[in-house]
Amino acid sequence: MNPSLLSGLRIIEFSAFVAAPSAGLALAQLGAEVIRVDPRGGNIDIKRLPLNAEGRSLYWASLNRGKRSVELDVRSTEGRALLQQLICAPGDGPPVFLTNLAVDGELSYAALSKLRPELIMVQLSGSPDGSSAVDYTVNCAAGFPGITGSGQGGPVNHVLPAWDVTAGQMLALAVLAAERHWRLTGQGQHVELALSDVAMATVANLGYLADVELNGTQRSADGNFLYGAYGDSFECADGRHAMVVAITDRQWRALLRATGLHDALPAAAAALGMALDDEAARYSARGLISAALRPWFAARTLAQVSAAFTDRSLLWGPYRSFAQMLADDPRCSEANPMFRRTAHPDLGEFLTATSPLEFAAVERIAPGIAPRLGEHTREVLAEKLGLADAELRTLADAGTITPADAALGR
Amino acid sequence: MNPSLLSGLRIIEFSAFVAAPSAGLALAQLGAEVIRVDPRGGNIDIKRLPLNAEGRSLYWASLNRGKRSVELDVRSTEGRALLQQLICAPGDGPPVFLTNLAVDGELSYAALSKLRPELIMVQLSGSPDGSSAVDYTVNCAAGFPGITGSGQGGPVNHVLPAWDVTAGQMLALAVLAAERHWRLTGQGQHVELALSDVAMATVANLGYLADVELNGTQRSADGNFLYGAYGDSFECADGRHAMVVAITDRQWRALLRATGLHDALPAAAAALGMALDDEAARYSARGLISAALRPWFAARTLAQVSAAFTDRSLLWGPYRSFAQMLADDPRCSEANPMFRRTAHPDLGEFLTATSPLEFAAVERIAPGIAPRLGEHTREVLAEKLGLADAELRTLADAGTITPADAALGR
Numbered sequence: 001m002n003p004s005l006l007s008g009l010r011i012i013e014f015s016a017f018v019a020a021p022s023a024g025l026a027l028a029q030l031g032a033e034v035i036r037v038d039p040r041g042g043n044i045d046i047k048r049l050p051l052n053a054e055g056r057s058l059y060w061a062s063l064n065r066g067k068r069s070v071e072l073d074v075r076s077t078e079g080r081a082l083l084q085q086l087i088c089a090p091g092d093g094p095p096v097f098l099t100n101l102a103v104d105g106e107l108s109y110a111a112l113s114k115l116r117p118e119l120i121m122v123q124l125s126g127s128p129d130g131s132s133a134v135d136y137t138v139n140c141a142a143g144f145p146g147i148t149g150s151g152q153g154g155p156v157n158h159v160l161p162a163w164d165v166t167a168g169q170m171l172a173l174a175v176l177a178a179e180r181h182w183r184l185t186g187q188g189q190h191v192e193l194a195l196s197d198v199a200m201a202t203v204a205n206l207g208y209l210a211d212v213e214l215n216g217t218q219r220s221a222d223g224n225f226l227y228g229a230y231g232d233s234f235e236c237a238d239g240r241h242a243m244v245v246a247i248t249d250r251q252w253r254a255l256l257r258a259t260g261l262h263d264a265l266p267a268a269a270a271a272l273g274m275a276l277d278d279e280a281a282r283y284s285a286r287g288l289i290s291a292a293l294r295p296w297f298a299a300r301t302l303a304q305v306s307a308a309f310t311d312r313s314l315l316w317g318p319y320r321s322f323a324q325m326l327a328d329d330p331r332c333s334e335a336n337p338m339f340r341r342t343a344h345p346d347l348g349e350f351l352t353a354t355s356p357l358e359f360a361a362v363e364r365i366a367p368g369i370a371p372r373l374g375e376h377t378r379e380v381l382a383e384k385l386g387l388a389d390a391e392l393r394t395l396a397d398a399g400t401i402t403p404a405d406a407a408l409g410r
Numbered sequence: 411m412n413p414s415l416l417s418g419l420r421i422i423e424f425s426a427f428v429a430a431p432s433a434g435l436a437l438a439q440l441g442a443e444v445i446r447v448d449p450r451g452g453n454i455d456i457k458r459l460p461l462n463a464e465g466r467s468l469y470w471a472s473l474n475r476g477k478r479s480v481e482l483d484v485r486s487t488e489g490r491a492l493l494q495q496l497i498c499a500p501g502d503g504p505p506v507f508l509t510n511l512a513v514d515g516e517l518s519y520a521a522l523s524k525l526r527p528e529l530i531m532v533q534l535s536g537s538p539d540g541s542s543a544v545d546y547t548v549n550c551a552a553g554f555p556g557i558t559g560s561g562q563g564g565p566v567n568h569v570l571p572a573w574d575v576t577a578g579q580m581l582a583l584a585v586l587a588a589e590r591h592w593r594l595t596g597q598g599q600h601v602e603l604a605l606s607d608v609a610m611a612t613v614a615n616l617g618y619l620a621d622v623e624l625n626g627t628q629r630s631a632d633g634n635f636l637y638g639a640y641g642d643s644f645e646c647a648d649g650r651h652a653m654v655v656a657i658t659d660r661q662w663r664a665l666l667r668a669t670g671l672h673d674a675l676p677a678a679a680a681a682l683g684m685a686l687d688d689e690a691a692r693y694s695a696r697g698l699i700s701a702a703l704r705p706w707f708a709a710r711t712l713a714q715v716s717a718a719f720t721d722r723s724l725l726w727g728p729y730r731s732f733a734q735m736l737a738d739d740p741r742c743s744e745a746n747p748m749f750r751r752t753a754h755p756d757l758g759e760f761l762t763a764t765s766p767l768e769f770a771a772v773e774r775i776a777p778g779i780a781p782r783l784g785e786h787t788r789e790v791l792a793e794k795l796g797l798a799d800a801e802l803r804t805l806a807d808a809g810t811i812t813p814a815d816a817a818l819g820r
Contacts, residue, residue, distance in 0.1 A: 058617035158568035169579035
């Protein structure tokens with residue numbers, strides 16, 4: 001087996017919230033060395049929900065696994081100088097600085113690249129015009145809440161921070177693309193990404209801008225119906241719900257067979273002058289199809305639906321809460337090599353994920369645990385900047401770093 | 411200026427739907443050479459919505475920009491052999507094969523890597539246990555629909571194909587990570603990704619699995635409220651909606667000032683024994699805050715809200731439909747360097763996006779246009795496999811490729 005996939009790649013992550021930390025996580029999970037730097041007391045996401053009973057953030061402990069944590073007073077001149085040195089410290093490859101914060105002065109690309117011209121700085125902002133934006137304000141601007149749900153009662157935000165999650169992967173991609181460029185040319189560079197661009201590019205990529213411009217129409221709210229082929233959700237006798245999808249003819253025939261509607265539904269469609277022959281026809285007839293299927297689901301518990309849906313051609317699944325997913329879905333268990341139970345010293349043991357990507361040439365890296373805030377401040381400053389104990393004491397006395405005994409108590 | 415960022419990287423994409431095509435798109439937008447291969451007549455996504463008036467897919471034309479298109483009868487022995495040769499054709503770097511299809515035989519990793527040991531094959535599947543899954547059936551399994559919307563009336567699917575979009579970026583990341591590994595070791599490899607793992611890893615990364623395991627609780631449906639700090643949506647006098655977010659104290663004070671509630675709301679909170687001092691307190695008091703703000707929005711049109719919200723500290727935004735985004739948001743126009751109007755020969759001119767990532771060391775690549783299905787079959791087979799006109803005619807006569815005059819007619 002090989003050393004880890006991204007060995008030799010070191011990233012200083014100066015971040016908060018979801019996007020940039022998840023980029024650091026994605027790279028750490030593939031073997032990069034990731035050092036997250038926070039201001040003293042933590043950044044704005046240090047207490048982000050969900051929390052455990054003692055008020056520790058389970059979110060922070062999940063998004064920062066496999067990283068080391070350095071805590072610096074980045075408001076002070078000394079703290080900013082240390083962060084600058086850390087970013088520019090020598091290493092095997094070019095220095096990589098990943099941030100979603102509005103850094104300036106000695107932490108700007110101009111200043112840093114003067115010290116290390118091969119620097120790769122990957123920076124996320126809110127909007128390309130410089131205005132602030134977060135996932136919630138990007139989401140409302142980008143059209144999806146208006147077509148989510150029934151369309152009654154106003155827009156519905158999706159709860160998944162989808163733009164942050166997507167941006168995180170794009171930032172990780174940017175790091176590797178820029179490192180490739182450095183490898184081929186020796187050049188560093190500043191890479192910028194705006195969160196609103198992630199959302200608006202996605203709208204364009206799915207054809208929705210073209211739909212508006214060329215057709216003068218747009219996709220509208222349509223409940224849980226699939227878009228363009230047949231699919232819908234159903235309530236079962238026990239109050240559980242199931243999603244059913246039939247895109248291909250094979251999936252469609254399997255659905256008719258499993259629900260006993262192979263004669264009745266085509267007959268009903270014929271009587272109404274509707275076709276069910278291909279996915280476009282079934283999409284047009286989706287109201288009829290759902291009306292025909294609804295009593296079948298309403299008469300059965302989810303377990304009975306599951307027992308009737310054994311044909312592998314059927315594409316369907318139960319709706320699950322997070323708790324039900326953990327309890328009932330074997331894909332969300334240690335039966336799946338992506339998941340491992342790991343014990344966090346302060347939080348206890350829980351199921352944690354490593355990278356969803358499985359590379360055959362290297363061993364999958366275990367999920368790891370998140371550091372305590374500032375756990376590695378001394379270790380990293382000694383290792384990367386060669387600071388001796390006396391120098392670290394001076395920094396602690398000045399308040400630039402946390403006193404040695406305080407760091408482990410949180 | 412440099413040649414494009416990913417020059418020398420060639421990808422054969424054998425794909426359908428959103429995830430794999432968007433990975434190819436992301437790489438093409440950074441300068442990789444991407445050749446999409448489809449079965450004759452197109453893959454299952456060739457007629458995906460939205461369509462234009464003539465039934466051409468605006469979705470296909472948006473997700474496949476900047477790629478070349480090869481159309482082969484991949485059900486035939488000859489067609490499969492051609493695809494195999496195309497994947498294994500010599501190039502500057504290792505061959506890269508990107509697919510979300512269940513390929514076997516001569517298109518399996520085992521067969522391909524025998525011919526080209528340095529092959530990088532990046533493959534998306536539904537579930538790691540081999541069962542099929544699409545975005546809709548992954549989504550229902552992964553908990554989010556149950557906490558989207560009001561929580562009344564059953565689960566609400568988010569309409570954005572968020573798992574496909576995220577998986578697309580992960581597949582692109584996998585290509586670059588595997589190419590880096592090849593560059594350092596000379597080794598190729600098979601990289602696998604399951605769509606359900608993308609969703610379930612995200613649930614874990616946000617701390618929701620830990621919440622279930624350690625607290626026995628989980629996030630619940632809460633309308634459009636932000637999670638963990640104050641934020642909510644409001645209806646204005648003209649029926650438009652706005653999203654308002656106040657995470658930091660500065661944003662919170664700006665919101666109170668702009669709405670004239672700087673005295674009244676703290677007084678109301680004090681009377682009820684509620685605090686508004688920090689984001690956690692404001693999250694607890696979110697019902698009160700929204701109740702106090704609602705009449706202010708209801709008395710004003712969106713334009714009046716906008717006129718009152720000039721303080722740059724305010725974090726807010728209007729909800730927009732796709733059409734409103736295109737008409738009203740300057741970030742979704744050619745004022746944004748990510749967007750360019752491009753003319754597709756069959757569809758007309760519309761606003762298209764290139765990569766949201768801006769790399770300072772290279773020029774941003776223009777969005778490009780999507781090929782017609784099979785537009786480059788002959789060109790690519792001649793260029794990569796050295797096939798002469800006579801050989802191409804024989805393939806067309808056998809039906810392995812489309813006759814020369816048919817390709818341009820669609």
